[in-house]
Amino acid sequence: MDFEPKIVAFVCNWCTYAGADLTGTSRIKYATNVRIIRFPCTGRIDFMLILKAFAQGADGVIVSGCHPNDCHYTSGNFHARRRWIAFKDLSEFMGIDMERIQFSWVSAAEGAKWAEVVNTTVAKVRQLGPYTAYHEMAAAGIM
Amino acid sequence: MDVLKTRAQELLASGTVQTVIGYGQGSNGRSRALFAQTPQAAETLIWDDTCQQNLATYLFKPEIRQKGKAAIVAPLPVLRSVLQLASENQVHDGDLIVLGVNGGELTEMATLQEMEAHVAGRDLSLDARDHARLQELDAMSLKERWQFWQEEVARCFKCYACRAACPMCYCSRCTVECNQPQWVPVPAHQLGNWEWHMMRAMHLAGRCVSCGACGRACPLDIPIHLLTIKMEESIFQEFGIRAGARAKAENALSSFRAEDKEQFII
Amino acid sequence: MENKTIQHTQLLALLRKIQENERRLIAPQRKGNQVHFQPAGAVEEIPFDYIQTALSAKSVLFPPVEELMRYHQDENGVQIDERNPDLLPETVAFGLRPCDAAAVTYITRQFTGDKPDLLFRRRLEKTTFVTVSCARADADCFCTSVGVSPGDTRGSDLLLTPLGGESYLAEVVTVKGEALVALAPELFAPAAAVKKEEHLAQVPRQFDLEVLRGKLDKAFDSPFWEETSLRCLGCGACTYVCPVCSCFDIQDEGSHKQGMRLRCWDSCGSSLFTLHASGHNPRHVQSERWRQRMMHKFSYMPEQLQVPGCVGCGRCLRACPADMNLIEQAQACIAAV
Numbered sequence: 001m002d003f004e005p006k007i008v009a010f011v012c013n014w015c016t017y018a019g020a021d022l023t024g025t026s027r028i029k030y031a032t033n034v035r036i037i038r039f040p041c042t043g044r045i046d047f048m049l050i051l052k053a054f055a056q057g058a059d060g061v062i063v064s065g066c067h068p069n070d071c072h073y074t075s076g077n078f079h080a081r082r083r084w085i086a087f088k089d090l091s092e093f094m095g096i097d098m099e100r101i102q103f104s105w106v107s108a109a110e111g112a113k114w115a116e117v118v119n120t121t122v123a124k125v126r127q128l129g130p131y132t133a134y135h136e137m138a139a140a141g142i143m
Numbered sequence: 144m145d146v147l148k149t150r151a152q153e154l155l156a157s158g159t160v161q162t163v164i165g166y167g168q169g170s171n172g173r174s175r176a177l178f179a180q181t182p183q184a185a186e187t188l189i190w191d192d193t194c195q196q197n198l199a200t201y202l203f204k205p206e207i208r209q210k211g212k213a214a215i216v217a218p219l220p221v222l223r224s225v226l227q228l229a230s231e232n233q234v235h236d237g238d239l240i241v242l243g244v245n246g247g248e249l250t251e252m253a254t255l256q257e258m259e260a261h262v263a264g265r266d267l268s269l270d271a272r273d274h275a276r277l278q279e280l281d282a283m284s285l286k287e288r289w290q291f292w293q294e295e296v297a298r299c300f301k302c303y304a305c306r307a308a309c310p311m312c313y314c315s316r317c318t319v320e321c322n323q324p325q326w327v328p329v330p331a332h333q334l335g336n337w338e339w340h341m342m343r344a345m346h347l348a349g350r351c352v353s354c355g356a357c358g359r360a361c362p363l364d365i366p367i368h369l370l371t372i373k374m375e376e377s378i379f380q381e382f383g384i385r386a387g388a389r390a391k392a393e394n395a396l397s398s399f400r401a402e403d404k405e406q407f408i409i
Numbered sequence: 410m411e412n413k414t415i416q417h418t419q420l421l422a423l424l425r426k427i428q429e430n431e432r433r434l435i436a437p438q439r440k441g442n443q444v445h446f447q448p449a450g451a452v453e454e455i456p457f458d459y460i461q462t463a464l465s466a467k468s469v470l471f472p473p474v475e476e477l478m479r480y481h482q483d484e485n486g487v488q489i490d491e492r493n494p495d496l497l498p499e500t501v502a503f504g505l506r507p508c509d510a511a512a513v514t515y516i517t518r519q520f521t522g523d524k525p526d527l528l529f530r531r532r533l534e535k536t537t538f539v540t541v542s543c544a545r546a547d548a549d550c551f552c553t554s555v556g557v558s559p560g561d562t563r564g565s566d567l568l569l570t571p572l573g574g575e576s577y578l579a580e581v582v583t584v585k586g587e588a589l590v591a592l593a594p595e596l597f598a599p600a601a602a603v604k605k606e607e608h609l610a611q612v613p614r615q616f617d618l619e620v621l622r623g624k625l626d627k628a629f630d631s632p633f634w635e636e637t638s639l640r641c642l643g644c645g646a647c648t649y650v651c652p653v654c655s656c657f658d659i660q661d662e663g664s665h666k667q668g669m670r671l672r673c674w675d676s677c678g679s680s681l682f683t684l685h686a687s688g689h690n691p692r693h694v695q696s697e698r699w700r701q702r703m704m705h706k707f708s709y710m711p712e713q714l715q716v717p718g719c720v721g722c723g724r725c726l727r728a729c730p731a732d733m734n735l736i737e738q739a740q741a742c743i744a745a746v
Contacts, residue, residue: 047345048326048338055334068401078399082382085405086348086396089377090341090370093280095289103408117409133289141297141332142671143472171548175732176640196730200642205694206635298445300464300473300674304644308730320681329660330474330673362646362728363463364441 005059005125007034007118010049012042012077015066015107022111030115031122034062041065043076047087050101055138060100060125062117067105077105096134100125144190146249147216147242152182154214160240161211164201166194176201180210190216190244197356199224199310202234214240219265220354222258223387224310227352229255230392233313255390262388269353273372280369292340298363299336301329305343305367308360311350318342344370349378349395352387410581410590412600417457417575419596424452426593427501435469437462437504446504455504457571460547461723465652466509467516469502470532473649474673477528477659481667494531501589503539508552508720510540510564512652518714519655537585540565541577546610549723551736554616557720559609570608578603616739618707618717624746625708629700633745637738638699640731645676647702647725647733653718656682677701703738 011017017038023030039045042065050061063084071077084103092098102121106114151163165188167177174193178201179185199221201207215221222243228234236255243250243261252258269277280288303319306312319327319339327342328335351371358368379385382403384395415423427434428449436449439456443463449455479490505513513533520529543550543559552558562568566586569577578600581587590597628634648654658675662668676682678698684690692698706718719735726734 048342051338051341055338075399078401078403079396081403081405081408082396082399084408085381085403086374086378087345088405088407089381090344090348090374092285093288093370093373093377094292094341095285095287097285097289098407105408137293137337138334140334141336142330142474142476142669143468169732170726170734170737173732178639201640204639206639206696298440300649302645302649302676303679304642304646304728304730307642307644325660325662328662329658330662330671332474332671335474356730360642360644360646360730362650362730363445364443 003126003130005033005122005130006057007060007062007122007125008053008058009034009036009062009064009118010039010042010045010053011036011062011106012065012072013038013040014072015070015105016064016114018108019106019110019114022108023114024111026111028111028115030118033122034118041071041073041076042080043071043073045080047083050087054100054131054134057135059128059131060102060121062102062104062121064104064106064114064117067107070107097128097131099128100131144188144244144247144249146247147190147244148185148188150242150249150251151179151185151188151214151216154240155179155185156182159212160214162207162213163188163216163242164198164207164213165216165242166190166196166198169193178207178210188216194218195356195359197221197224197308197310197354199228200308200312200356202228202239202310203313212238212240214242217241217243219243219245219262220352220356220387222252222262223267223352224354226255226258226262226390227350227387228310228313229258229390231350231394236390259388259390267385267388269372269376270355273353273355273369276366276369277373277376280373293333293337295365295367296336296340297333298365299331299340300363301331301335301339302362304360304362305357308356309347311347312343318346340367340370343367344374345396347371348374349382349384350386351375410587412603413579413581413590413597414572414600414603415569415577415579415597417577420569420577421452421455423589423593423596424449424455424503426596427589428452430592431499433498433500435466435500435502446502449503457541460543460545461506461550461727462504463724463728464650465512465722465724466502466505467512467652467655469500469536470513470529471516471520471655471657474671475528477670477672479667479669480663482665492528494527497528497531497535500532500536501539502536505538505540505565506543506722507540507559507561507563507565507568508550508557508722509652510538510568511557511561512720512722513538513564515653515710515714515716515718515720516655518716537566537589538564539567539569539589542568542570542605542608543610543612544571544608546612547723549726550610550612550721551615551723552721553612553614554736554739555618555717555719555721559612560605570603570605572603572608578605578608612721615736616743620743621707621739622711624743625704628742628746629704631746633742634700635696637741637745638696638733641678641695641699641733642731643678643680643695643698644730645674645678646728646730647735648676648678649674650724650728652720652722652724653706677705699733703742707739
């Protein structure tokens, strides 16, 4: 059976979620591997959520929200950006495969962009294969 | 260090402070924290290479707070911890007298401004050994680093000595102790250990003063201080913020600038 | 069975035989500056020139994380899959010190009440302990202060005492020890008369256990506890490295669809250990938690289980980031109370 990656997408309600909706209403077809989880704002996305997605079997993660200066809550995405920069540095230092995590700004008008972000991520993660190293860790150390 | 003992004794005798938090002779080549409440007790204060513990962590202990105003013997990391705590509103002007020690020199600081001025003149770069280890890790491939940290973290048994030794971990209820939901797993299985160490590093990002107390406290010699030190270097490189330098400073992950730059968000 | 002797090379051959016999061999292994108990690889790599391991071997019987049961939901409802203790591996734990082996007998009392702890009991039944007496001790060791000796046989199935040169006295203490010898009897030789005590470390007594207990019985309200515990950070390092400490927590992990129930180590040093659902915490400051540690080990356990909660292995002294030093604490208690 060919490997189909499981991708979890953490997106903000006002921009990316609406954008994903537009992708649908525009009848743009895109990879079905993604499970979208809606947040009020990227500022609410805890870095641990990304780790938990991997621990529960995800092979890739997308985190997406409003472009800088367009946040519905003014500055949530600025805080998120800082957090992602720090998290990326830590994750790389600890050996987490950052190729499996895609951060993006997708606005409510960017239906086509959402499809592109998903398709690119799915293709990349399909190439990388299942994230077995992380999944195995999640089950280890219990006697 | 005689000048330190004398000054500590003066501060206690005059009633300026009720406790001097410093270092004393420990057992079997170790030193330990000392809480001198009388001039006689202050006679046993020491200052040498064995004095590595970050004493600032004791500033939050109720049994010590209730003794009254304290003076704290402060090598540079302890001084930076006090400043960082001040920037987080945990220490206020006039709360403490800091007895800065550097080699054989004593610098007494009673105000946050004095502490800031003193730190401004000091070299805040990393300990050479820590720097070398970070470089060694940075030079590894991603897979090698994953392997390294997986092996190190496998030993962890969640004693939280790292948390206890760190002055910045002062939350009366730590995130791991919240169980609705249990966000960080309690058991010391591989995932529980992994998530704890990532959580700790993120919660200390921009706040760690690279004292290394966490790594020294670890009973299993896991070099977890490399995680928090790496974050301190990272935050400084990305955002120009140095922990423990100013009494009033923005917290790296609670603030932002519109000009924050990155290359990886599409 | 009478005492035997065994040469070092034959000992390694015996360990190899154990591995070939498909038993799990847990043995010391160097990791940086420390020595830890691990599933053994090549037996030649087992160190013999250290005083004490960083962690005790209690995880052989009482692992840091142990699965008690699993559950899952299917069309028939919730299914519970209890752990089958018969599937636990046959194990030989090599390289314990006599203090660690004595601790096995103490910890057994803690897990043996009116309801036997099935997993613990089965792990104990399936484990053979091969202990090595102490030829050396350091200033952190204090077994002789708590009723243990560097050549104590309690808890061991086979006790090896280094005799200088390359040979060991092999005391076959139990039936399990006999069975181990029977794996390769040709590796052993009969023992000539040996004065075992001459080959053991000298460990001076640091305090009187009975005097300490007497003092503790009166010390609950003493102001001594606050001053003596000022430097204690309230981590759990001492409890986790201790071969006798065995408090645990039960954690359920999973979703409505599937999950498991885990038993994991816990520490009375942690601030939440005695937090009630009402919000009241009878041990809400560290001094009270430190008092609990001393009381439990040297007053409550002797009363309830007829053994002290300490074997003097010294690991807590070596592990403590604040240098609390249990020996000094015991001496201070005797002097101050």
